[in-house]
Amino acid sequence: xxxxKVENLVxxxxxxxxxxNISFNVEEGTIFGFLGPNGAGKTTTISILCxxxxxxxxxxxxxxxDCEKESSSVRKSIGIVFQDTTLDKDLTAEENLLFHAYLYNxxxxxxxxxxxxxxxxxxxxxxxxxxxxxxxxxxxxRLEVARGLIHRPKVLFLDEPxxxxxxxxxxxxxxxxxxxxxxxxxxxFMTTHYMDEAEVCDNIAIIDNGNIIAMDSxxxxxxxxxxxxxxxxxxxxxxxxxxIKSALDIDASIRDGELFIPAVKGDxxxxxxxxxxxxxxxxxxLQRPTLNDVFLxxxxxxxRDEESADRDTIKEEVRxxxxxxx
Amino acid sequence: xxxxNAIYVIVAREFxxxxxxxxxxxxxxxxxxxxxxxxxxxxxxxxxPVDGVSYMQFIFPGILGMTILFSAMFSSISxxxxxxxxxxxxxxxxxxxRLTIVIGKALSGSIVSTLQAVIVLLLFPLLGLKLGAAxxxxxxxxxxLVSFSxxxxxxxxxxxxxxxxxxxxxMNFIIMPMFFLSGAMYPVKxxxxxxRLAAKLNPxxxxxxxxxxxxxxxxxxxxxxxFSLAADLAVISALSVIFVFAGxxxxxxxx
Numbered sequence: 152x153x154x155x156k157v158e159n160l161v162x163x164x165x166x167x168x169x170x171x172n173i174s175f176n177v178e179e180g181t182i183f184g185f186l187g188p189n190g191a192g193k194t195t196t197i198s199i200l201c202x203x204x205x206x207x208x209x210x211x212x213x214x215x216x217d218c219e220k221e222s223s224s225v226r227k228s229i230g231i232v233f234q235d236t237t238l239d240k241d242l243t244a245e246e247n248l249l250f251h252a253y254l255y256n257x258x259x260x261x262x263x264x265x266x267x268x269x270x271x272x273x274x275x276x277x278x279x280x281x282x283x284x285x286x287x288x289x290x291x292x293r294l295e296v297a298r299g300l301i302h303r304p305k306v307l308f309l310d311e312p313x314x315x316x317x318x319x320x321x322x323x324x325x326x327x328x329x330x331x332x333x334x335x336x337x338x339x340f341m342t343t344h345y346m347d348e349a350e351v352c353d354n355i356a357i358i359d360n361g362n363i364i365a366m367d368s369x370x371x372x373x374x375x376x377x378x379x380x381x382x383x384x385x386x387x388x389x390x391x392x393x394x395i396k397s398a399l400d401i402d403a404s405i406r407d408g409e410l411f412i413p414a415v416k417g418d419x420x421x422x423x424x425x426x427x428x429x430x431x432x433x434x435x436x437l438q439r440p441t442l443n444d445v446f447l448x449x450x451x452x453x454x455r456d457e458e459s460a461d462r463d464t465i466k467e468e469v470r471x472x473x474x475x476x477x
Numbered sequence: 478x479x480x481x482n483a484i485y486v487i488v489a490r491e492f493x494x495x496x497x498x499x500x501x502x503x504x505x506x507x508x509x510x511x512x513x514x515x516x517x518x519x520x521x522x523x524x525x526p527v528d529g530v531s532y533m534q535f536i537f538p539g540i541l542g543m544t545i546l547f548s549a550m551f552s553s554i555s556x557x558x559x560x561x562x563x564x565x566x567x568x569x570x571x572x573x574x575r576l577t578i579v580i581g582k583a584l585s586g587s588i589v590s591t592l593q594a595v596i597v598l599l600l601f602p603l604l605g606l607k608l609g610a611a612x613x614x615x616x617x618x619x620x621x622l623v624s625f626s627x628x629x630x631x632x633x634x635x636x637x638x639x640x641x642x643x644x645x646x647x648m649n650f651i652i653m654p655m656f657f658l659s660g661a662m663y664p665v666k667x668x669x670x671x672x673r674l675a676a677k678l679n680p681x682x683x684x685x686x687x688x689x690x691x692x693x694x695x696x697x698x699x700x701x702x703x704f705s706l707a708a709d710l711a712v713i714s715a716l717s718v719i720f721v722f723a724g725x726x727x728x729x730x731x732x
Contacts, residue, residue, distance in 0.1 A: 203566075
């Protein structure tokens with residue numbers, strides 16, 4: 152039986168549909184990734200699964216419990232790391248974790264043991280008596296993941312866990328997170344808009360504008376591209392695209408001033424392209440397909456922060472709506 | 478429906494933070510002293526003693542009420558801080574009933590503010606008041622009850638606000654009027670009709686009145702209590718229960 156079961160879930164905020172009739176299952180002990188740009192509906196979905204929001208329609212089950220009607224049982228089954236930190240900065244690391252242990256009614260004999268255990272796991276044991284306000288972003292995030300594990304949840308939700316972290320903290324956090332299912336038997340449900348991070352998932356749902364547009368393992372998703380990807384820079388990209396189409400019958404598209412060319416066998420295709428286009432080629436690079444290419448192919452746009460301006464407006468509108476109506 | 482471990486840890490957190498934040502304690506004690514010895518001493522020149530009760534002795538219960546009002550309200554509206562800085566989410570996603578959260582928060586505010594009120598209460602000899610052990614115990618119990626009801630009231634208020642910018646609005650439009658219309662500085666019975674009605678709707682009025690019964694018990698005259706002690710205690714207790722449930726209800730909707 153899947154540990155998370157979502158059926159025809161819809162969430163509207165006034166005229167804005169944040170989640171538009173999505174369905175998916177997550178199997179126990181796996182890492183499931185929710186991938187999409189800002190404002191795609193990832194956080195709204197997590198909020199419903201975490202019982203912080205009620206759905207407009209549809210159903211969500213976590214650990215067999217209904218998120219709307221059995222919220223208390225759902226809450227006992229889950230741990231959450233939100234996008235923004237939810238630590239008390241005026242308490243020490245240990246105090247934050249003990250607070251959590253009491254709040255989740257961890258037995259007296261177990262409390263300290265578990266707190267010490269998770270602190271050691273995230274390499275913060277030596278800093279346990281320091282106030283959280285002295286911690287770096289990466290340390291805070293590690294502490295929050297540790298906190299989410301204290302009550303031994305069945306599912307750990309991570310909403311953009313590496314947002315705002317430097318590359319080094321990011322990779323060490325990933326190392327830790329990917330080891331969790333085996334160590335704690337916990338299922339990971341995470342959202343991210345970093346494509347490379349989603350590659351560690353067993354399964355990925357790609358979400359855009361509130362809809363799931365693809366769902367599979369990263370390997371299967373990459374097959375959508377059908378081979379390698381060649382990025383080509385030429386003197387005149389539009390003209391080059393026409394030439395490629397007529398001479399080689401390959402559909403090339405222009406993205407970010409480069410030609411994006413899906414090719415089954417990239418290593419033999421590059422010489423062919425250069426022969427065809429002659430000296431108008433400025434640079435060429437070959438890439439194994441990434442999830443970013445998948446997203447590009449499926450939506451015709453890249454997941455990037457720059458285009459999120461209007462998404463942030465949507466977020467603001469949703470926030471304002473909730474202030475008025477919740 | 479009520480989780481005691483959760484209540485314990487919510488109270489423990491508040492207490493720990495209170496002890497760590499010395500400035501909060503200092504200003505909490507300084508405010509009533511300023512009112513008592515600067516405003517009170519000045520006004521004493523204008524208001525002669527009535528039936529042997531000086532103006533400073535008259536406002537002493539009100540100053541205790543003020544101590545409670547400010548510290549209990551501040552403690553409760555720290556919920557708005559917790560919302561703004563995210564910590565409230567940690568509490569809201571926990572398998573803990575909303576009633577538990579509200580009771581925990583109300584107890585946090587009450588303990589902290591009762592402690593401060595007791596510190597101010599112990600200044601009574603400086604004002605020439607003579608209180609026996611029974612009077613002091615009675616006053617402490619009343620302070621605790623009033624602290625709880627004001628804390629619970631503060632929680633209800635806090636559920637309406639999302640950001641700490643609203644703090645000055647709460648200060649100017651709720652806390653200050655509650656203080657002035659509580660009979661703390663002038664007897665409720667001498668107020669004009671409209672203000673007297675407002676005072677009767679003010680939860681703090683009954684707390685200050687109950688303290689007057691214990692600290693400066695006069696049977697008659699303008700400086701005597703306005704209501705019976707039994708009525709005061711009944712109103713305070715009833716309001717506490719109402720505020721706690723209203724707070725829990727509001728939390729369920731808004732968080």
